[in-house]
Amino acid sequence: MAAAAAVSAPSTKGSLREDLTCAICCDLFREPVMLACMHHFCRPCISRYWRGTQGPVTCPQCRKEFSSKQFQTNYLVAAMVEKVRATTSDTYIKSLEKQLKETLESHLLRKEDFNNSIRRDKEKMNIIKRVGADLQARVKGDFRALHQILHDEETCMLEQLRREQEEELEKVQRHLEAVEVAQRELEDNLKALQQASAATEDIVLTELPQLRPCVQVDIAPEFDINAFSNKYMAPLQYIAWRRMFKSLKPGPSPLTFDVDTAHPSIHVSRDKSLAVECDVMNHHLNHGKRFTQCVNILASQSFQSGRHYWEVDVGYNPKWDLGVASEAVDRHARIKLSPETGYWTLRLRNGNDYSAGTQPWTRLQLGSSPQRIGVFLDCDERKVSFYNADDMSLLYSFASGPRGKAFPFFSPCISDSSHKPQPLKLLHYPPVALSG
Template sequence: MATAPTATSTKGSLREDLTCAICCDLFREPVMLACMHHFCKTCISRYWRGTQGPVTCPQCRKEFRCRQFQTNYLVSAMVEKVRVTTSDAYIQNLEKQLEETLENHRLRREDHMNNIHRDEDKMDTIKRAGADLQAHIRGEFRALHQILLDEETYMLDHIRREQEEELEKVLRHLESVKAAVRELEENMSVLQQASVATENRVLTEFPQLRPLMLVDVAPEFDVNAFSSKYMAPLQYITWRKMFKSLKPGPSPLTFDVDSAHPSISISRDKTMAVESEHAIPYTENNKRFLQCVNVLAEQGFQSGQHYWEVEVGSKPKWDLGVASKAVDRCSRIKLSPENGYWTLRLRNRNEYSAGTQPWTRLQLRSSPRRLGVFLDCEGRRVSFYDADDMSLLYSFTNGPRGKVYPFFSPCISGSSQKPQPFKLLHYPPVTLSG
């Protein structure tokens, strides 16, 4: 089977066609005789010098009565191109281009390979997170399985869809990176073949390469954000169906009167706290907040999972969350995890923020009138929910160590309207002493 001529053989044949049969070198001022053979002008003139009568072609021996030839500018141009493209300077420059381009492709391929490894690691993380969450959900629903089977199935399907969506994002990026690597490898093969051709001085132009694909930035995956929606008090979400079996059930909190700032009035049953226009007489103790309008719950937690709800109504400003037992109660300090507070805040009626440092502004679809707080002591997680639909508002994933107390600040509204209270919600209603 005949094979296609290589660049080397084609270049060699072209050089032979442009070689003078007299001096055996590339044509210089090539001229064409009537028989269509070409020679250097100087060579044919010297060959015919001293010849009497008709002259002949050095190749085919055809006789000519007159010594005539014509300059062939096309052949002359081809000779110059071959002469230039076989020069040492041209070959060196071409080799340099090939080397630089090949190195660029190597570096880009290495970068893409690193992206592939990162994507594969990310896919493993997503799969592990999905598996852990599925196990968590199954454990939460085990006690209520017979009644809540439909709800469990829905939640598992929902997380699987989200997991598949996250995997699909990474998979699409992975495939695009692999395609880019394949294109780079094809170009590298062409460049390597061209490098071989330069050794024989037969490469006349830079090889044609495939255009390189643009690879999008790898999609981000926040495992904490992915997990937070499901690391919730799932049994409480469906508490109306099986309230007594909830784990955790809602904690029946009461306000700690001894911790309340003098501007906070506590109801007799200790379930309502409201700002007061006048300072309330108080007894001195080391539990009371003296600089900030704060109050804690009587109940503290240092193990297990706990959930409680607070009615905030349409109050224009407030803070709530959890506070470490050892917080400074005599100074005015910023509410932040560094200072022992994990809180959610409202200002100006619709400006919600999480108590990070600096504050993390939240965009909520609506203004919740009841807030749910979920504390997981072992998991060091503090999460906030709109208690009406149990939508997650924010979750601290690096929560407190040691004992903490539910924390509340009704703030000083400074308005002429009657201040609205904080209300601790109990399900079902319980009889409280005091």
């Protein structure tokens, strides 16, 4: 339809131009006038055509005679002529060609933008599909490992139950067989005695019949049904859950605080699982490992490969920082915690103001205040993630984590005078050896 319109438009304009052309000068009308026969001519042309004519005049087109030289100005045709003249001028055509070129270029650019957008969207879709497939494989692998752990635990427990059942059955079976042997011996003796008793009616019994010695049978073994069933009537799911810790990858890392890195105002418990800020400064040796300007402390353990997870009980402490620190951080200067300075942290201020340690800080809107924070460090993928350990919801994740050796990092911060200092506690989930 558009092509047809484009083809027909020039012919329409051409026929209009012909209709607005004077038959005398063969050009567009100038001051068009209309004769009584309805034909149009230029005023100068018709005046020149009739000049010198005496008496009646005729129409140059239809030859109709008129008694006098009369005509009427046609303003509508004049306006149409001016419009056609304007649209067919070189200036107008050049302007129209320029507009056409600019519009065409604009549409070509928009088409290219659309093509690029479509290409980017398709690339994003391919990336999403590829990443989704990789994540699905990882999720399936992790749960397959959990299924295998549970399957192995189930197999082991069922095998243990089968062995104990067989042992108990074997004990009873041995006693049953001994009793049956003794019963047969006793029945043989009874039979001999009964025969001897029947014979005394006809003859005088001079001696007892020969009897087999009685078999001594041990007391039947006791079967304590409670002792047998209690371990299998126990909270098996909890027992299996506790045993799973030794097989989890990553399992909870049993961290301890490194006293040699503690700022002098940090007190560490004897078992190195609690760290709290206090008013009294501890007298420690100053060396390169210790933080001297900021109330910070590191864990004794460090990581530079693999995946690792640990949990910190922050309780109701209104302010703290925790996360991961690079081994090369400056421990003797007061610096802002950020990945650029070697820290990947989560922070709390004023009891409910949570932020990720970026520059500037990234404010976090949490639905609730977590009492336990989980930190996940993937050294190979260079990711540091923080979780609400109460429900394992993700709080924040750094995409570009530390290179090389990194340490778990903690800061109980300087407490306000209105609040009693609250400790940071490292939570341990050791693989407990439960008796089977």
